[in-house]
Amino acid sequence: MEQDLFLATTSLENFWDKNSNNGVFLGEWCKLYSERRSYENLNWNTLEYIWKDEKEIDEGIMYCESVYQNILKKLYIALNTFHNINKDLRYWDVLLKPWLLPYIQIIHDKYRHIKLAEKKYNNIYTFTLCNNEYSFVNTPNMFLQNVVNNDIYNLQLYSQIIKFLNIKSDDIKYKYEKNNLIITYKFSKKENFLRIISKIANKIANKNSVLVVSPYFKENSLLKVMLLSLNSRFLFVFDNLAYDIKVDKKIDLLKRKTIFNKILFDDEFSNLVFETLVYNFPSIYLEGFLDFRGKVLKLPIKKSKVIYSANAMHGNEIFKFYTAENYRELVITYGQHGGNIGLDKVNIPEEIEMNFSDIYFTFGWGRANGKIIYQPTYSSKSIDFMKYENIVLVMTVMPRYFYRYMYCEESSKIVDYIENTKVFLQNFNLKERLVIRPYMQDYQWSIKDRLLEVSKDLKFDNHTNYYKQIKNARIVIFDHMHTGYLETLSVNIPTVIIIPQNIYYFRESAKPYIQLLKDANILFENPLEAAEFVEIVYSNVASWWQSDNVQNAREEFCYRYARTSENWADEWIKEFNTILEENARNNS
Incomplete structure (x- = not known):
C-alpha cells in the first residue's frame, strides 16, 4: 500500500508532520533560510513554482481577469441589496478592483499549486488551521499586509482552499493575536x-x-x-x-455566509473564491461600509x-x-x-x-x-562620478508569498534572483570598492546572510540616504529593474543592470529599447559578463559612459521611459x- 505524502504549506513548523518520511513543501516560502537545519534533515522535495513559466503567467492573468468580471457582476448586486443602495457596476468596479483582482490572483496561485501537488502526488494529506482561529480583515491594506508578512494568515487561505477541495487534513489549534478590526484613519x-x-x-x-x-x-x-x-x-x-475617521463595527459571520454562500457559479474556482470571501472580504466594504461612506461624504x-x-x-x-x-x-x-x-x-x-x-x-x-x-x-547638477571610488549594488526583494502576477522576481523566484546576484559577487574582483544596499525589508529571506556565503568581507549599507549614496558612487549596479535605475539613468550616473534570465518578460513595444541598453553594455542577463565588464571599465568609466553610443542609448531610453524636464x-x-x-x- 502506497504511503500517504505530507504536504507542507507554511514555514510554521507546528503545521509540519516531522514524523513523516514522505513529504513535500508547496514552495520556497515554506523554507526559512534561518531555520534550514529543520528542513534539511527532513529531506523533503519542493514543488516546482508554476509562475516560472511565461505562458502560465499569461494564461493566469487572462483567466483571473475573466473571473473578476464574472464575480463582480453578481457581487455588486449582492452588495447593493445588503446595503440597501443602488450603485452601478462602475462604482463598485472603482471601489473593489484594486483589491478584488489581486485577491482573486492570490487565491488562484494557492489553488493552482495545491491542485498541482494533488495531481503530482497520490494520497496527500496536510495540517490546516481551525475555522474558529481564522482572522478577518478590515481594509484591503490590512489584507495585503497579512499576505506579505503573516505566515498564519497565508495558512488560513491555504486551509480554506484545502477544505473546499476535500483534501485530507487535520485541524491544528494555534493561538495567536488576531487583527484589530477598528478602521482608523488619522x-x-x-x-x-x-x-x-x-x-x-x-x-x-x-x-x-x-x-x-x-x-x-x-x-x-x-x-x-x-x-x-x-x-x-x-x-x-x-x-x-488623510482625515480623522474611526469605524468600529463587529463582524457578522452569519450575514456573511448568507451573502457569499448563496451565490453559485458554473466553475469550481469561482465558487471557491466566493466561499473564501466569507472570512476574507474587508469589513470596510461590508459591516463598516455605510458608516465609513457616510463619514467620507461629510x-x-x-x-x-x-x-x-x-x-x-x-x-x-x-x-x-x-x-x-x-x-x-x-x-x-x-x-x-x-x-x-x-x-x-x-x-x-x-x-x-x-x-x-x-x-x-x-x-x-x-x-x-x-x-x-x-x-x-532628480538633479540639475552634473555629477563628477570619477572622483568617487564606491560601487553601489542596489538590491530589491519581494515577499515570500505570491501577491499578484509579475513578470519579474517574486515569491519562489527570489531564490533564483539571489543566486544570480551571488554568481555576480563570486566573480567580481573589486569587492573592496563594493557597497551593497539591501532593500529595507527582508521578508525572512535572510538575503544578507545568503550573500555572506560568498565572502564574509562584503559591506552592507541601507542606512545612508539613498540619493546621497547613488550620487556619491562611481558606478551604480542594479540587480533588478524596478524604479531606481530610471533615476540613475535620468541623472546620468553610470549604471549597470543585471537581471536573471527567464524571469523578466517585456512587452513587444519595449524590446527595442531593452536591446538599446544591452548593446550599450548597460543591461546584462549574464552575471559573469557583468562582473567582468565592471572590472574593465572601473578605472576609466568615462570612456564607456560618455561615449556617443552609450549616451544616445541612455537618452533614447529615458525619453520613452523616464522623461524629465x-x-x-x-x-x-x-x-x-x-x-x-x-x-x-x-x-x-
Whole structure:
C-alpha cells in the first residue's frame, strides 16, 4: 500500500508532520533560510513554482481577469441589496478592483499549486488551521499586509482552499493575536497644515482647481509642491485625503455566509473564491461600509473638476470612496508609479490604474487613454562620478508569498534572483570598492546572510540616504529593474543592470529599447559578463559612459521611459489647464 505524502504549506513548523518520511513543501516560502537545519534533515522535495513559466503567467492573468468580471457582476448586486443602495457596476468596479483582482490572483496561485501537488502526488494529506482561529480583515491594506508578512494568515487561505477541495487534513489549534478590526484613519499636523494653506490660497488666487492626492514627489517633495503651487497661481490643491475617521463595527459571520454562500457559479474556482470571501472580504466594504461612506461624504474635501494621484489608489480608502462617489463629475487622472510599468509584458497595477482613470499619465511611453507628463528632474547638477571610488549594488526583494502576477522576481523566484546576484559577487574582483544596499525589508529571506556565503568581507549599507549614496558612487549596479535605475539613468550616473534570465518578460513595444541598453553594455542577463565588464571599465568609466553610443542609448531610453524636464512644473500647469478647458467644453 502506497504511503500517504505530507504536504507542507507554511514555514510554521507546528503545521509540519516531522514524523513523516514522505513529504513535500508547496514552495520556497515554506523554507526559512534561518531555520534550514529543520528542513534539511527532513529531506523533503519542493514543488516546482508554476509562475516560472511565461505562458502560465499569461494564461493566469487572462483567466483571473475573466473571473473578476464574472464575480463582480453578481457581487455588486449582492452588495447593493445588503446595503440597501443602488450603485452601478462602475462604482463598485472603482471601489473593489484594486483589491478584488489581486485577491482573486492570490487565491488562484494557492489553488493552482495545491491542485498541482494533488495531481503530482497520490494520497496527500496536510495540517490546516481551525475555522474558529481564522482572522478577518478590515481594509484591503490590512489584507495585503497579512499576505506579505503573516505566515498564519497565508495558512488560513491555504486551509480554506484545502477544505473546499476535500483534501485530507487535520485541524491544528494555534493561538495567536488576531487583527484589530477598528478602521482608523488619522491626519498628521504637517498634512493638515499643507491642506489648509493650499485650499485658502486656491480660493483667493484661482477660480479653478485640481485636487492632488499623494503625487509621489520623491526627492525634495515640499519644494516641488511649492514650485507647482506658486507657478500655477495655486491651481493645485494638495490634500492627501488623510482625515480623522474611526469605524468600529463587529463582524457578522452569519450575514456573511448568507451573502457569499448563496451565490453559485458554473466553475469550481469561482465558487471557491466566493466561499473564501466569507472570512476574507474587508469589513470596510461590508459591516463598516455605510458608516465609513457616510463619514467620507461629510469631509471638507475641495470640490474640483479634476483629481490627480500617483500613489493613493492602492492604500487610501478615503480616496477610493471619494472617487467612486464622484466619478461622473470628476476627470480622474492617475500617474505612473514604478519602473516596471510600460516595460513588463503585462503589469497588474498598470492595468488596474488604467481601468480606474480617465487619463493615465506615463513617463514617456504611450497607451490608449494615456498621456505623457514630464517628471521633475532628480538633479540639475552634473555629477563628477570619477572622483568617487564606491560601487553601489542596489538590491530589491519581494515577499515570500505570491501577491499578484509579475513578470519579474517574486515569491519562489527570489531564490533564483539571489543566486544570480551571488554568481555576480563570486566573480567580481573589486569587492573592496563594493557597497551593497539591501532593500529595507527582508521578508525572512535572510538575503544578507545568503550573500555572506560568498565572502564574509562584503559591506552592507541601507542606512545612508539613498540619493546621497547613488550620487556619491562611481558606478551604480542594479540587480533588478524596478524604479531606481530610471533615476540613475535620468541623472546620468553610470549604471549597470543585471537581471536573471527567464524571469523578466517585456512587452513587444519595449524590446527595442531593452536591446538599446544591452548593446550599450548597460543591461546584462549574464552575471559573469557583468562582473567582468565592471572590472574593465572601473578605472576609466568615462570612456564607456560618455561615449556617443552609450549616451544616445541612455537618452533614447529615458525619453520613452523616464522623461524629465527642468520645466516640468510649467508642463504640468499647461497639461492640467488643457484638461480643465476640455472638461468645461464637454459640459457646456
